[in-house]
Each structure stands twice: as structure tokens, then as C-alpha cells.
Amino acid sequence: MKKVFLIIIVIIVAVLSVFFIINTNRNTEENTAQNNIQNIFTTYTIENSEIGDYIEITGTVEADERNVLSEVSGKIIDLYVEKGQKVSEGDLLVKFEDLEYRIAYLNDLRNYELAINDSSRIKEIKELQLELSKRNLENTELKSPVNGTISEVYIGEDDFVPTNQKIISIVDTNSLRIESVVDEIDLSKVQVGMEALVEFDQLNVSIPAKITLINPVAVNSGGLTTIPIELEFSEDANKYGVIPGITGNVKLIILNAENEIVIPTNALNQDANGNYFVFLKTENEPKKINIEIGDKTDDKAIVKSGLNFGQTLIIYPDEEELQRLENKYNGSNMPFIPGQGASRNSPGGGNQ
Missing domain, CATH: 1.20.5 (Single alpha-helices involved in coiled-coils or other helix-helix interfaces)
Known part of the structure; x- marks a missing residue:
């Protein structure tokens, strides 16, 4: 009798174990499917930004260095400056006997x-x-030729100095500029006069600038071809504490969007007539909204009408991504995309 009872207990435990495993697998599959659904599309909230699209590079602050030479020979009787001191144009630096x-x-x-x-x-x-x-x-009195900072002093009081000897070096702070390079694939997108924004995270400041030079000769290094460029600041960078040698994040503005609505181009859809539309996120089904666009780049587009700041768009996968998903799921058990049919150009939802 005890044997029969034990056998029954074992059978019950086995059945419960199988049921638990099957239920766990089902929940895992459901969670995976749900995650796949969430990963099928992304959203984009429209915000106000002065920059629509840009090329991002890193630049270094540079400045000209002016060497002050002795115009006469003689003994130094007074030295009025030291290394690191700020000077203005016309300030007295050195006095000869x-x-x-x-x-x-x-x-x-x-x-x-x-x-x-x-x-x-x-x-x-x-x-x-x-x-x-x-x-x-x-x-016999040497004065500073520029506004700047003394970077080096090569003489001292009572030294005898011959003619044409380097006396002092001064960093010309009026010549502060950004030097950087752009990749050859972006060469057609940049031009002299293009506006930029230079961000210095270490100073917690952003300073407008513009391109003043695009080198006529490219540079090849390590298999990469780049074009050197220079930018000048549109404001006095000295008042923000900018000094030569520090680096900044440079955004070359290829789409200026001050007070404009800008959306990513992968949110754009076109109907058979070439008209643009997007999908607006709502509490229920996504809503199809017809829009008019203005200037656009490969990544961003200005919307002239149809949208407002603060609205959220749904971005569906493109044809290539849809094909990848179809191949992954072998045409069956395809994750459901709200408001979306087989193509991103044939969704559900109402028209405006």
C-alpha cells in the first residue's frame, strides 16, 4: 500500500514539473514577442533646437605666437613682465640702458x-x-605688439643683449581659432563662411564660429583622407576662459533650423504621388499626418506645415529592416506593428 502511495506521489510531482516547464516556456516566448514588438519601432519627440543637422568633429584651439626681438644692443636695466602675465598692445616690456x-x-x-x-x-x-x-x-624701450599672454621670457635684468636676439614670446589672444579636419566624404557639405558651434565641456560653454579656411590639399594618414580646416570665433573667446591647446566639440551646421520644426528623415513616408506624411503617436492607433517639408539633409528635414513642437512621431522600420524581420520569422509569427501593414508606406490610421 505504501508503494502504491509513493508511486502516485511521484507521478503527481512529475506532472506538475512538466506543467511548470511548459508554462515557463510559454511566458518566455510571450515576453520575447512583446520585446520584439517594442523594438520594431522607435519614437521621436519634436523639440525646439537652433541646429537642425550638423557634422560633428573635434577641434583644437590654436593661436599665433609673436616673438619680440631686440632692435638695439645693450644692457637690460628694467624687465616689466613675467611668464604668464597678460599684456595689452603698447604695454612696456623691457627697458635698455x-x-x-x-x-x-x-x-x-x-x-x-x-x-x-x-x-x-x-x-x-x-x-x-x-x-x-x-x-x-x-x-631702447620694447613694447608689446599685440594683446596676449607672455609665454616665455628669455632674458633678465642686467643681461647684455645683442641686436636681433629673441627677448620675449607672446601668445596673441586676438588670433584664437579652431583647427580641425573633415573627412573627405563630407567635403562637398562644407564651405567657407559656414556657421558652426564649438562646445567646450570643460568650460561649460558653447561659442559660435564660422569656417574661414578649407585647405586646398587633403592629408592622408593611416589610410584615412581628411581635409584640414580653420574656424574663427564669432565672439571673444577670451572672456570664456578659452586658451590655446584645449579641445572642443565642433558642430558644423549643415541645416540651420532656428525656430523651425525638424524631424529625422527616417520618420518621413511618401505616398504614390510623392506627398510626404508621418505617423503621430496618439492614445489609440497611430495617426497619419500629411506634411510639407522644406530643406533637408540625409538625416534631418525641416517641416513647413503639419506638425507642432512637443508632438511625438512613430518611426517604423524601413523596407530593409522589414525584410530582415520577415526572414528572421520565416514569414510567420511576425511581431505586430501598431498601425503598420507589410510596408511602411501602407500603414493604417486615419488621414488628416
Whole structure:
């Protein structure tokens, strides 16, 4: 009797186990199908953005460096700047001992004044000598040729410096620019004067800019062909703390969309007459909306009428993706796409 009871218990446990496994597999299949349904389409919410479409590259801030050379020889008696100091154009940098140059100037001035009765040629020579001695005297004081930052000081007080020696280097902060490269496949999309936005995450700032140079010669490196470009800032980048050497994220604007409605081109559909329409997400079935588009790129399009900011679009898979799904499911058990038939151009939903 005990044997029979044990056998019955074993049979019951076995039946329950089989039922549990079958039910678990069914739930897994249902969840997988549901996930597939959710992955079949994506959504896009229309937001207000000044940039419709852009080419994204990385650029480096560069600036010209000006070297200040000694115009005369002599002893340095005063050094007014140090490395890292900011200077303005015309600021005094260095003072040479000028006694000999003052004497030379006064002598040449006297000789010129006494040459009133000399021949015109002699008088001209003395006038030139006076101009030269005056220039030498003025050059005993070296002034900054630009607004910038002292990047290097090569001399010190009491040093004797010969003519034409490098004294100081200054980074010209008025020459701040962005240098970058674009891929050859994007060459036809860029042009001099094109607007851009340079984002410096490290400074938490974005600065408008424009392309000023597209190099006429491409560069090939590591199998990649690129074209060097330069951009100038449309605002004073110094006030934002931009310095040479830092990098920024550059967006070359190929579709300007200030106060325009912009949607991705993969949300666009066309009917047999070539008219554009999209699918608007609603509480029930997606709604087909006829629209008029303006300028567009490969990825984005400006909508002239038919949509508003804040609306959400449903983006269905293209023909290639649908074919992939059909092959995956062998034409059966195809995940259901709300409001969508066999083609993204023949959906359900009402027309506007």
C-alpha cells in the first residue's frame, strides 16, 4: 500500500514539473514577442533646437605666437613682465640702458640743425642719420605688439643683449581659432563662411564660429583622407576662459533650423504621388499626418506645415529592416506593428 502511495506521489510531482516547464516556456516566448514588438519601432519627440543637422568633429584651439626681438644692443636695466602675465598692445616690456643712444640722437640733431647752409644732399644724409638715431633711442624701450599672454621670457635684468636676439614670446589672444579636419566624404557639405558651434565641456560653454579656411590639399594618414580646416570665433573667446591647446566639440551646421520644426528623415513616408506624411503617436492607433517639408539633409528635414513642437512621431522600420524581420520569422509569427501593414508606406490610421 505504501508503494502504491509513493508511486502516485511521484507521478503527481512529475506532472506538475512538466506543467511548470511548459508554462515557463510559454511566458518566455510571450515576453520575447512583446520585446520584439517594442523594438520594431522607435519614437521621436519634436523639440525646439537652433541646429537642425550638423557634422560633428573635434577641434583644437590654436593661436599665433609673436616673438619680440631686440632692435638695439645693450644692457637690460628694467624687465616689466613675467611668464604668464597678460599684456595689452603698447604695454612696456623691457627697458635698455639708453645713455649712448640719447647722446647719439642729440649729436645728430645738432648736426642736422647746423646743416642749414649745406648742400641738399648733405642735408638729406644728416636728416636720415637723425631719423636712425631717433629710432634707435625709441627702440631702447620694447613694447608689446599685440594683446596676449607672455609665454616665455628669455632674458633678465642686467643681461647684455645683442641686436636681433629673441627677448620675449607672446601668445596673441586676438588670433584664437579652431583647427580641425573633415573627412573627405563630407567635403562637398562644407564651405567657407559656414556657421558652426564649438562646445567646450570643460568650460561649460558653447561659442559660435564660422569656417574661414578649407585647405586646398587633403592629408592622408593611416589610410584615412581628411581635409584640414580653420574656424574663427564669432565672439571673444577670451572672456570664456578659452586658451590655446584645449579641445572642443565642433558642430558644423549643415541645416540651420532656428525656430523651425525638424524631424529625422527616417520618420518621413511618401505616398504614390510623392506627398510626404508621418505617423503621430496618439492614445489609440497611430495617426497619419500629411506634411510639407522644406530643406533637408540625409538625416534631418525641416517641416513647413503639419506638425507642432512637443508632438511625438512613430518611426517604423524601413523596407530593409522589414525584410530582415520577415526572414528572421520565416514569414510567420511576425511581431505586430501598431498601425503598420507589410510596408511602411501602407500603414493604417486615419488621414488628416
